[in-house]
Amino acid sequence: MPIEWVSLTQLSKECGIDKRTFIANYMADNPPQRHVGDRKSWTRADANRIKRDLFGVEIEDVEVENN
Incomplete structure (x- = not known):
């Protein structure tokens, strides 16, 4: 899976x-996993962890079907 x-x-x-x-409040504790130029990115799994742990956003586990 990509x-x-x-x-x-x-x-x-x-x-x-x-x-x-x-950037000001959370970036130091949750650094991006990829830098391309000035763009910063996290994997979906890490982004979901950040949303859940820091902001209390409920994450639904959804399986993606390959058609």
Whole structure:
């Protein structure tokens, strides 16, 4: 299964906060796993952990069917 990457913009929207707030308050404890130029990304699994642990966002386990 390929790795799904979540950008800083996407992660901050899913958490319901501004990305500058995420950078200032949470980035040091949750560093991105990938840097491409000035873009930062986390794996989907790590993004879900961040959303659940820091923001209390409920994550539903959904299996993806390959058609």
